[in-house]
Structures are given as structure tokens and as C-alpha cells.
Amino acid sequence: MEWLTGPFEVAFVQRALWSGILVSLICATTGTWVVLRGMTFLGDAMSHGMLPGVAIASLYGGNLLIGAALSAGVMACGVTVLGRARRLSQDTGIGLLFVGMLSLGVIIVSRSQSFAVDLTGFLFGDVLAVREQDLVNLTVALCAATLISVLGYRSFLALVFDERKAHTLGLRPRMAHAVLLGLVTLAIVTSFHVVGTLLVFGLLIAPPAAALPWARRVPVVMCGAALFGMGATFVGLLLSWHLRTAAGATIAAVAVLLFFLSASAAGLRRRRAEDAQPLPALDT
Template sequence: MITWITQPLMYEFMQRGLLAAVIVGLVCSIIGCYVVLRSMAFLGDALAHAILPGIAIAYLFGGNLMIGALVASILVALAIGFFSKHGTIREDTAIGVLFSAALALGIAIISTIRTYAVDLSHILFGDVLGVSSSDLIQISILAFVIIMLVLVFYRPFKIISFDPVLATTLKLPAEQLRTLLLILISLTIVTSLQTVGIGLVAAMLVTPAASAFLLTNRLSRMMLVSAGIGVLSSVLGLYISYYVSIASGSAIVLVSTLIFIFSYLFSPRKGILRVS
């Protein structure tokens, strides 16, 4: 058993990959609690695909792909907030329009790149074992910023998520806080690109938090449980991918999904097979 655990860690790429997976699992799970509570799962998936133009443009000009993704995700998040803040159109409508436009632009740009299938595959599908030291530094910095902002704005985010009337009474800047939350979700998605890729990042945002929602009844506990599930899924998924030789991102998401199914069935509070 000890050999099974320690053998993969003999390789530096596994050490970097494991650390990156743990960081991503932690950050996605914490931000994912707001995504689940505010019914923003569609937003997470939309933002993940909407960063394609930034990645494609950065690739064309030989720039940093994560910076390109970061710029694109923040621009799309701000645009969603701008179009929906006056109530002229609903937020989900703004998301649908901008998501489709950004995705179409990204596909149009990528289609001009003859080698995109090879060079951008790690962004589309994730490659946690290909995380370099510089990638790990970038992921760590983004994760630190996200967690610090969540801690600083924990109470305002909680109020606008659960009690908009109280938020109005306290004169909280609800629109600005909502925009900040959109930006944090965007940063989380960018942080997760190398680990699980665009195709699966929405699952890491939603699944651990959904499991925690079934197991707890307070936001603080939900975040702790979700973080634990995210980290556990990342570690077990990475080990499974190493020994079974499957894509690490998919293994991480599948483990997280199994935990969700178990929580759905046997949750002491809401499980359909719970013991009364």
C-alpha cells in the first residue's frame, strides 16, 4: 500500500501534477458553492468555453495562454454584468448570447491554426501531468488571490446569495459584488485549465459543491466539505489516471461524480436511501 502511494511521487512531474490538482480541487470547490447556491452552473460552463478567443489569440501571437484566457474570461464576465445589470434582459440570456459569440469567435480563430489539434489539446482536455514549474507558480498565485477575496467578501457574498432584501437594506453594492463574483469564477476557470481543461472545468465547479450541499446546511460547512471532496477527488483521480493510464482530468471528475452519487443516495439529510 505504501509503495502504491509513494511510487508515483518519485517523478517530479507527478509531484507538480499532484500539487496543481490539489490547488485546483480546493479553489474550484470553494467558488463552486456560490455557483450551486446561485444556480449559476450554466454560467460556469459558458465562461469556460468563452475564453477560447483569448487562448487562440495568445497562441497566434506567441503569448502566454493563461494570460490570454484570463483577459478573455474577465472581459466576458464584465460584459455579462453590463448587459444584465439594468434588467433589460435576464442574466441567463446575456450569458447565452455572449457565450455563443465568444465560442464562435474562438472556433473561427482556432480553425486558422493548422496545428491546433496538437498544440491546444492540453487546454481543451487538460494535462495535469504536463504542469511546469512556471505553470504551478501561476496557478498558486491565482488560487491565493481567489481564496483571499472569498475570505474578505465572504459575508457580502453570503448576503446577496441568500437574502437580496437584506442586501438592499444594508445598502450593499449588489451589482458590483455580483460582477466581482463573476470575475472570481472566471479566475477559477483559468486556474483549472491545465488540470482538467475547458471541457471538464464546469464539472469541478459544480460537482463537489453539489455533494456538499446534500451533506450540510450552512455555507461555511458547505465550503469546508466541498473543499475536502474536491481535494480528495483530485488526489484519487490523479492516482487512478497514473495506474490505469487514462486522462487525469476525466479521472478526477469521475471520482467527484461517484462521491456525488453516493451523497445523493445516502445523505443523512436529503439522501433518497437514507436511514430514517
């Protein structure tokens, strides 16, 4: 029991655990729509695209959250503009912005005197350095994400499963898509401090994908994703403490591992169900 509970008696590990729980709830609410909508590559690109804003804010002593939000907003606008180009596929536009914004962020960070330290912190986060104010920001972000998801549930659901029907019903799918992009931006911006710009995508995608085979309703998927995310946070912090590994990277790795375990278990269950079905009777 001491091996399990000992690390969480330390104050900064407790804050790390609470921040991971809040991030898991935010990412479960948002990531479910990302997975169902098929916006995985876009979400990944946006998580990398906010690096220039974070780097500029850090270099000139500004607010990192504001810098990240502005940079992610530029990324979202760029994706929208390039997506309207007839001769350019959406994936191509996202890929170009992805590489361009990431390169620009690294170039900006390279101007600082502590290039390696700053870049490592931006890319991989520092969950053990979370402050009480960060917990307050995450709580506010969770409330906002939950409210947006509840108010836009019907529009998001129609957008995910039948965009044409959403337009027919007057649900304004373009507006719903824009709001969904804003929700993804909110989740990424408020969570990057915990696991970094590179690894926040693991908590955004892996838990909902792990919960998807076990649920048929969107709210149930969100609840399952929250449980997977919180489990990854607890196990990741525990392993990083005892193994002395990077906490944020360990959390993201555990989240991805849980996805593969869930997918394997779902596959076994499906095969057992198929084997249990009676064979059709032969005609005589």
C-alpha cells in the same frame, strides 16, 4: 501499497497532484458561492468563453493566462450588458455568448498547424505537464481567492440568500455580484491548464454540490468541497496512471461520480431518518 503510491513517486505526477490540490482549494472557495447563488450556467459559459483569448495568446506566442483573463472579462461584460436587455432573458444571453465565444475559439485554433493537438490541450488540459511556475501561480490565485472570499463574505452571503435585504443593509449587491464574477473568472483562468476549459467546470461545481447535503454553514461546505476535490484529484490521477486514460478528464469524472455517491448517501440517510420517526398516535 505500491499500486497506491507508485505513481506519485514520479516527479511530474507529484506536480500534477499538487496542482490538483491547489485547484481543488480554489474551486471549493469559489464554487460554493456559484452553487449557492445559482450561477452554474454562467460559470459554465465563462469557462468556455475564455477559449478565444487562450487561442490567440497561443497562436501569437503570448501569455495564456493573460489571454484567458481578457477573454473571460469580455464574456463577463457581455453577460452583464445582455442581462440588462428587457426583451432578452439572462439565460438566452448567456447561451448566445457561450456558443459564440466557443465557436470563435475553435475558428482561431483552426488556423494553427497543429489544430487537433492545440484544441485538445485547450479543451481538456494537460495536468501532467504542469510546471513549477504553474504551482506558484496557483498558490497566488488561492491566496487571492481566499482573501476576496473572506473580505466579501458578508456581502456574498446576503447576495446569495436575500438580495433585497442586502440592498437594504447597504451591502451593494450589484458590486458584490461583480466581485463574485471576478472571483469565478480568477478560478477558471488559473485552473484551466490543469483540466482544460471544458472540464474545469466539473471541479468548480461537483465538489461543492457534493458537500452541500452534509453541511448547513458556508465555511463547512467549502471545507467539504475541498476534501471532495482533493479526493477526486488523488483518485483521478491514480486511475489515469493505471488505466492510461486522460488525467484531467478522469479527475473531472471522479468529481462528478463523488457527487452522485454523496447525493445517494444523503438520500438514504434522509429516508432512514424519516422511517425512524415514530408514527403519530391514533385517536380512540
